[in-house]
Amino acid sequence: MLLDTRTLARTAGAAVLAAALTACGSSAMSGMDHGSGGAPSATTATAADGHQGHQMPGSGATGRPAASAPAPAPAPAPAAEQNGYRLDPATAALAPGAPAEYRFTITGPDGKALTAFGTDQTKRMHFYAIRSDLTGFQHLHPEMAPDGTWTAPLAALTAGTWRVYASFVPDSGPGRGTGLVLSRTVDVPGEGAAAEAALPAATGSATVDGYTVTVEGAPAAGRAGELKVTVSRDGRPVTDLQPYLETYAHLTAFHAGDQAFAHLHPETKAEAGGTGGPTLPFHAELPTGGDWRLFLQFQTGGTLHTVGLTLRVG
Template sequence: MRGDEQAAEQGAGEVGVGGGAAGGPDRSTLRLALVVGGLVLAVLLGFGLGRINSGGAMAAGGSLDSALNGHTHAPGTGAHSHGAGQAEAAEAGGLAVSRAGYTLTPRSAEFAAGQTGELRFQIQDGQRRTVTRFAVVHDKPMHLIVVRRDLTGYQHLHPSMAADGTWSVPLTLPQPGVWRAYADFTALADDGRQTATTLGVDLVAPGEYAPRDLPVPAASTTVDGLTVGYQGNPEPGLTVPVSFRVTAADGSSPKLEHYLGAYGHLVALREGDLGYLHVHPEPELVDGAIQFWLTTPGPGRYRLFLDFATGGAVRTAEFTVLVR
């Protein structure tokens, strides 16, 4: 074998230096083969790095939109479609207690109206094991949204988890009726896979229930003396910019503060089935406004809940939006 290796080395040296052994390829042919091989290798490496970078964007907290579509939205971008991947991402969540291999199991579901109780629940996987590993998304491993089925009484809470995987949070349902609780989380599997999903369950506060009609659509609302203006035209299946501008009574712009790692958080709930959308904003203000990219899965009336912070306090502005 050593003689064969020496012969091969000598043959290679002769091709590289002497211009080709008898019957072997000439120098120009070798150059062409090397160029073609290099191009193929570059393409393969680029494809592999692209997949790594795409996964890294999600692991590092990049937006779902940028990870699926390989870009972020520049200011001034108009309504557009991202194809099948974005359509799947825009499906309303929170419609069931089980989804994507995970199940929400509440330990209590009835509360006395107007009295503070404790909501306790677990997240279980497909083998009925209690999940105890969750990714921290926007500063918290679990976001809990509670609202009455007539879309009043909105609350954005952050439960704490015990060692056995039981989540708990003080909860007051101020009025009788049927309420919806949404557990918004990203579970970590044993193999490191991350699954972001939202599960929903009904809670009950017994008593006489008088549902309220949704307020009519309006371009502005007032919260604690601050005016919040809304601008946007959501369309079914399209990703469109919607923005919110906060102004004080004297017309000045109060300093917006980060809340949960961002200038604002937007929850959209669809009237009827209470389909849930949780949208995060651009990392920086756009012309002084909080801008989101919203993809509504279908027509209907939606109630938008914007959480934002000023002066060390978190406030919620609410809007009714008609999507045609």
């Protein structure tokens, strides 16, 4: 089994923080869903913003101010192992420029490959891949073999360092019913591996396939809040959004720099056979400030659309 020593070196405190981001369980009975392709484009990232400690008032007879408090550590990307569950890949590297299959197992606390998974938003496994600069987002629902081996069919990846995320809910063992997100890095060697695109500036709207997506709301770090997503086309509200994963849109976020992960949950479910839009409320709880890259997926006319935009969290 190949281990990602960087993720295994995370502290226990970081693991707890990562657990807070595991709202999205998983599933993968069948089928897959691709986001945008692997080429560096408008979906990118830079180093996370630093956080400055606050000067505390002095105490005692001296009246001298206390030293500045240390800056809080940013929430890291989820670890490869948590609560006894581990993401074990078949390889630590993939070839660039062509579709690739990423195979992995989830090993349980008993040391055996887990084969019992609960469903979350209709799937047993939600699998994500994103480059270190937050380009090339992909969201898949891989297939599991009887022995517990999952196969995620990735679209072509550009050279560079990628991170994959497995989001699932164990349906047996001590972690039964608790959503987890595990992740590892994947090396894609080749020309341009070190090149990174700049993170697009924070903005309240973005376009994809002729649709304009607007995001309203100002979530504060570590506090629950609401984001309102509105979809329009040619200046008109879109009301024919089709159900996708039990709702009318799926929203995930990645923190610039450390690639922390968050799944922002929709506050309304889709009605069978119904349509939705133009406004969709999401429950947002992002643990740290700075820039987050949001990826919204919605479906119209049987086509899945993926749009990315940058959100600044104070």
